[in-house]
Amino acid sequence: MKLLRVGTAGAERPALLDADGTLRDLSGLVDDIDGALLADGGALGRVRAAGESGELPVLDPAGLRIGPPLGRIGKVVCIGLNYHDHAREIGAEPPAEPVVFLKAPDTVVGPHDTVLIPRGSVKTDWEVELAVVIGRTARYLGSAEEALGHVAGYAVAHDVSEREFQIERGGTWDKGKNCETFNPLGPWLVTADEVADPQDLSLRLWVNGEPKQDGTTADQIFPVGEVVRYLSHFMTLYPGDIVNTGTPAGVALGAPEPKPFLRAGDVVELEITGLGRQRQELKDA
Numbered sequence: 001m002k003l004l005r006v007g008t009a010g011a012e013r014p015a016l017l018d019a020d021g022t023l024r025d026l027s028g029l030v031d032d033i034d035g036a037l038l039a040d041g042g043a044l045g046r047v048r049a050a051g052e053s054g055e056l057p058v059l060d061p062a063g064l065r066i067g068p069p070l071g072r073i074g075k076v077v078c079i080g081l082n083y084h085d086h087a088r089e090i091g092a093e094p095p096a097e098p099v100v101f102l103k104a105p106d107t108v109v110g111p112h113d114t115v116l117i118p119r120g121s122v123k124t125d126w127e128v129e130l131a132v133v134i135g136r137t138a139r140y141l142g143s144a145e146e147a148l149g150h151v152a153g154y155a156v157a158h159d160v161s162e163r164e165f166q167i168e169r170g171g172t173w174d175k176g177k178n179c180e181t182f183n184p185l186g187p188w189l190v191t192a193d194e195v196a197d198p199q200d201l202s203l204r205l206w207v208n209g210e211p212k213q214d215g216t217t218a219d220q221i222f223p224v225g226e227v228v229r230y231l232s233h234f235m236t237l238y239p240g241d242i243v244n245t246g247t248p249a250g251v252a253l254g255a256p257e258p259k260p261f262l263r264a265g266d267v268v269e270l271e272i273t274g275l276g277r278q279r280q281e282l283k284d285a
Contacts, residue, residue, distance in 0.1 A: 001048055002188040002276075003033045003153070005067045006059065009110070012067035015059060016051045017188060023064075024056035033189060034072040035240020038135040038152040044191075066110050069155055069189040070133060073105040074241045076183060078129075078159060079227055080173070082246025083219045089254030098222050098230050101173045103159075103183055103244070111186035111278035115160055116285040117264055118179045123163035124262040124282075127247035128205040128213050128270040130198065131157035132224055133189055138237035144225030150237070151228065153191040154198060156272045157244045158184040158280070163253050163261070180285065185242070187276040195274065198224040203248055205270040207262070213270075215248025 005012035006023070014026040014033045029050055030037055037043055050056050080099035081087050087094050109115075117124050135152025160183065166176025195201070198217060205213035217223075222230065227245055231237060252261045262268070264284045271277040 001051060001191045001194070003191070004069045004186065004188045005033055005071060006064050007067065008065060009067065012071065016047065016056065018051050018054070023059040023061050024051065025059050026056065028057070032071040033069060035074060035238060038133065039239035066112060066187045068108050068110055068185045069187065070185065070240065070242065072240055073108055074238050076103040076105055076108065076242045076244065077231060077235070077237070078103055078177070078244040079222065079246045082221050082227075083215060083248045084221060085215060085219055085249035086247055086251070086254070087221070089249045094221050098227055100231065100234070101177060104178050107178055107180065107183040108185050109181050109183065111156065111184050111276070112280065113181065113184060115184065115268070115280045115282050116179070116181045117262065117282055118162055118165070119285050121162050121164070122261065123259070125161045125163050125252045126205055126207065126212065126262060126268050127159040127161055127251055128203045128272070129157045129159045129244045129247050130201060130203065130217055130224070130272060131155040131185060132228065132243040132245060134237045134241040134243070135192075135239050137239065138228060138232040141229045141232040144223065144229050147228035147232065148192075148225040151192045151224070152239065153189045154195050154275055155185055155189050156187070156270060156275045156278055157242070158268070158270055158278060159244050159247060160184070184278055184280055187278065190275050201275070202273045205250065205268065207260070207268055208266055213248055213250030215250070219248060220246065
């Protein structure tokens with residue numbers, strides 16, 4: 001299933017994109033697309049049956065904002081340096097264990113919402129990432145295979161980063177990762193049953209129409225299942241938590257000088273196989 005949320009920011013309603021590409025209203029069936037729904041197999045079954053019946057009300061997508069496909073997000077856990085080619089481009093050794101940091105849930109915005117360049121920023125960068133959405137509580141998992149059974153679905157994430165704040169201003173990475181609007185998500189949450197192999201997905205990103213990133217999840221240093229298993233030994237992952245699993249090569253930080261960091265007026269587009277496409281215009285905060 002392709003689950004999404006539509007409407008003005010803060011007042012989104014749940015929806016479903018059916019097999020024919022028709023947008024349908026789920027608000028008469030469920031309150032929201034959130035962790036509570038993803039953890040309820042019976043409710044998901046009813047949603048699936050309703051979507052297949054063709055009886056759900058049709059929504060006109062014209063002029064309708066697409067919000068983040070997940071509401072009431074618990075936490076956003078991110079993995080840094082998780083692609084071999086990205087580590088090479090910035091001259092870093094592949095990590096022996098996953099590099100973990102957090103983004104605040106309030107950084108999450110819709111896939112086509114405006115991204116704001118922070119005041120004083122000169123090094124705002126792009127990062128297309130596969131987002132993993134947790135559907136079952138994950139705690140001290142024993143294997144990568146078991147971990148994949150705790151995944152509800154997948155989505156496109158844009159892990160926007162301010163590299164000066166992240167690397168040059170002291171402390172941890174948090175200052176460069178948590179600026180407002182720094183995690184566009186969506187357009188859809190694609191349930192795990194529709195993603196045959198999360199290690200066989202292409203990721204692409206363009207800036208002002210120019211290709212910048214063209215990678216594959218096959219190049220991940222730590223695959224999705226291993227990332228979820230590993231994290232479950234350091235924190236409990238709950239339904240509705242998100243894990244951003246890293247970015248492939250092609251970021252501005254890895255480019256020759258002068259590095260082409262983002263500026264107001266730039267347009268970033270990104271996509272992942274089967275998970276949809278995003279488009280954001282950059283503006284000054």
